[in-house]
Amino acid sequence: MENNITLYGASGHAKVVVDIIMSNGKIVKKIIDDYPKLSYINDICVEKTSENYYQELHQKPLIITIGDNKTRKKIALKLDARYETAIHKASIVSTSSSIKKGTVVMPGAVINASAVVGQHCIVNTNAVIEHDCVIDDFVHVSPNASLAGNVVVGEGTHIGIGACIIQGINIGKWVTVGAGSVVLKDVPDYAVIVGNPAKIIKYNNND
Template identity: 55%
Template sequence: METKVTLFGASGHCKVIIDILHTNRVTVALIVDDNPLTTCIVGQKVVHSSAVDFNHLNPLILSIGNNSTRKMLSEKFKGPFARAIHSKAIVSNYATIGEGTVIMAGAIVNPDATIGKHCIINTGAVIEHDCIIRDFAHISPNAALAGGVEVGEGSQIGIGASVIQGIKIGNWVTIGAGTVLVKDVPDFAVVVGIPGKIIKYNKEND
């Protein structure tokens, strides 16, 4: 893990990432946010991007919860990007973690799981063996994915959702809180309930 990191986005999600970095004794060198009303977060100064030379920064983490915004900013800034993995997360040595991804306290990532770039594996989430999580996805607190699940780009698995083994979830899908998913899900679908059912379709930037 890096020794100094820059964060872009001063939100509640940023607070959690700051805590992860401090737990690992990583210095938050700079926090950037373009909201003029945000000048400080958890005691640290926040600066506007107009005052920053992004060509001469420490490795960057996009500390923004919105999946499509992270994708847009990753294409704008190009990196280099850091990872943040809480010391109380359990991550197998046989798992692969992409750049820019953050893994919160209590999360479990088991062998041969592949986590893409700029993903959020939130507090207490379980990613079982052989799962594939594509770039910009968000696995919410206490969500559980059984072995061999695939989650597409930009998709969000809601708080406390459960996904049985081998399920394939498309790109930019939303799985509602507490949903029990027992069938594959196409791109852009919104799924809720027990068992999960499609209630509508979203666009990528919804």
């Protein structure tokens, strides 16, 4: 991780990422936002993005600190930045796992052997990603969610707080798994599932 990192997005999520970066002895250079509602986060000045921010961020160390998966993807596809990962020292990450650029791992999270976590993901507080799981880009695994071994999660999916997914399940892209849901069978793209056992209640817009 670079010593001086810019965060894109002045949000509660940004506050947590600042803590992660500081836990590794690094410094947040600045925080930028298209429509800032805060002037400071953890004594770091929040700046409005300028007309030239594409040029300003070219190949600069950056983490997108926006919780919404679709918005995070839109920004990542626009900018030619040098995306960094942020992994809290209080997380447990297997040396045989793989975590790709732009992803953040919160304190207490566990990523076990041979798991693969894609780009610009959020692995939130105390989430568990077990051995041999494959998590695609722009996924958010919420606090206390648990994925058993060999689970596959498609792009942009949001796994709600406290959800449990049994081993070997395939979850499609841009799925919403409701808080506390227990997933016992495969889930198609764009589905919204809730309950124990989890059932489809509707589908997300696939735009």
